Amino acid sequence: MDFETSDKVKLLQEQIERFMVKYVYPAEAVAKQEIEASGDPHHEPKVMLDIRAKTRELGLWNLFLPDPEHGAGLTNLEYSPLCEIMGRSPLGARAFNCNAPDTGNMEIMAEFGTPEQKEKWLQPLLDGEIRSCFSMTEPEVSGADPTGLQTRAVRDGDEWVINGHKWFTSGAIGARFAIVMVVTDPDAAPHQRASQIIVPTDTPGFNLIRAISVMGSTHGGGHCEIRYDDCRVPVENLLGPEHGGFMIAQARLGPGRIHHCMRAIGMAERAFEIMCRYANTRVAFGGPIGEKQFVQEWIATSRMEIDQARLLTLYTAWKMDIYGKQVARQEISMIKVVVPNMLMNVLDRAIQCLGSLGISDDTPVAAMWREGRSLRIADGPDEVHKMVIARRELKRFA
Template sequence: MAWDFSTEPEFEEQLEWMRGFVRDEIIPLETVRLDAHAFARATDPLKEEVKKRGLWAAHLPPELGGGGFGQVKLGLMHEILGQCGYAPPVFGNNAPDSGNAELLAVGATEEQKQKWMYPLLDGKLRSAFSMTEPGAGADPTLLSTRAVRDGDDWVINGHKWFTSNASVADFLIVMAVTDPDAHPRRRASMFVVPADTPGVHILRDIPTMADPEAHEARPGGHAEIEYEDVRIPADNLVGEPGEGFVLAQKRLGPGRIHHCMRWLGQSKRAFDMLCERAVSRYTHGSVLADKQMVQDWVASSAAEMQAARLMTLHAAWKIDTDGVAGARNEIAMIKFWGASVLYNVIDRAIQVHGSLGYTTDLPLESMYRAARAARIYDGPDEVHKATVARRILRAYEPREVPTEHVPTRREAAKQKFAALLDQSS
């Protein structure tokens, strides 16, 4: 089987333009703290430039306004965008909007697309994905939020949290149980819920390690929400009843490719800082680059990043060739491997900077705090590892355990040597 990650020269030119654009126009925005209004004013002109280049909402097929690039090319693009948290919104593919657009693209009716998806793609609406619950954790089969049919409506009641962007969203895609007696993976369904629907109570943006001062005005917060007798039209059901789990998997598969490639972009930025510090900082008789411990950090980081990059591109290629279902193991492996690489590289970069790396004078400390969450969201590492192990082990059959004593290699050798002595005598 041949693996082909090659891209055309024309696309390479687009990537080179993106590198310069992110470096010169977007990363400088990190020097100021922007609320939602200021962020829009600062980035609206940049979004227009992206649209002129044909790179807006590139994750979608051309008929929906995207580039139809496929996952390998999208991965290479996200590697560049991952350098800065402000870059994905400027390119129209920031989470959760990008995943929600993909979900609506495969599950929504034409009327739903016109009302919600196309305005979302144009940047006229913001969205949120409301699945996670305090009691369910990483097991969506334990969801307790209920949606009950009542005439021409659905009525939703439940408690969600870590609904990213909810405090600034125009609509939410809510996953709720519609048939509690069905198979665990057929219990839930997806619904579009306008954020101003009566009964949608956004309690707070949860302060986190990455953003300990979270508040409602800050874009990208993770909201805690109570749904209290939220009544929506039956037409707001996405797909068919019981398809919530299937739609969530279709949404999460490609999304994990994008996550992992963005992590590589962030890792590369930290790695560059590590190397620049190593060749610049003089201490104990030489620059840090001459110290074997630092050389180990550089070599280990480079190898881990290269492994993560190849694994992620291979998973992207598998999706392009075999679909999400055919790449389940590869997607799960890059999730836990990529998260650990991101964390390790940033940690080494902080260490080589010493006390400076611990300060907010450099972006490393905020990168480090954000990186810790990578091992939790979209499924904790342990769940992905267990899933991969179970799938691999299915291909093996247990050997029969012998009831009689089987000689060890040492015992067998002794027996063979004793037999040779008997023959010689």
């Protein structure tokens, strides 16, 4: 594996870093003020729309998509350092049209969509004109083990009729459509029971109940509870093969997980920087707190943990590029545990180092902690990834 980045990636890195400094970091406070002034936590601030217009104009757009027909054609390894820079700000990914869950939806539509679906749903997402969401998890059954999903789609003539209850559908407020995981053959083997269907959010029977408050916040498009009540969509809204829902979900999860990890490394790096700057300047008991060995221990350990996590993530990206998502699935599970846990460690130390400032919202660290904590659960909890990692290893030695 070659750790040197290509000239193309170096140029993009410089451009994105400059863009973040000039537009994205300053927009953090402005966006907050605009949202507060609107009185609507889900309001998309004008400053974000302005930034998105600029990134698009500069061609810093859809960099996540390896398919050159639709995206920038970068490999996972090439995209990693760029995604890390975007992850340093909560506004970063959206600024560059590289935000979940749209990215995952674009990837599966590029791979499995019909030409008509691509024209109607994928293209406007690529153009940044609409948003979307992915509706799989249900409150009544385990999301960690989605073979128990209950939401049903029954074919009635030229339509699918969907009934069920979902929650944690991220970004549903303001989304134009949801990709919904539904049971289409309840009698089949567990992984052949489900399909994915595109449901426009203005379809009668798509009932958005609420944005669930997550650690005191309901920002952005929300993590939403939705009831599908006799929700009818045309049969051509089936995405990919009938009963192929799990296969598509798997295809979606590999890149989705690594992108989350890359952004999490960016978050950790920014929190680390904030911690070091504070440690250098905050004076207590006769000198900067950075001179105390407790604080030095936090800094040294954080540096080592971030770099270890980054190396494993880059290795995973490289392996995905060379051998494919399937061969790299062990590494994908490993980073999905390693990186969010590293992030939580670094954030906890940064918060402790910053004292009361650390738990205030005057720095991005506290909001990163909330986001980081979710990452140990979203896209599969730590325990499930550890279970599959261990099973694969045990199998090798059986």
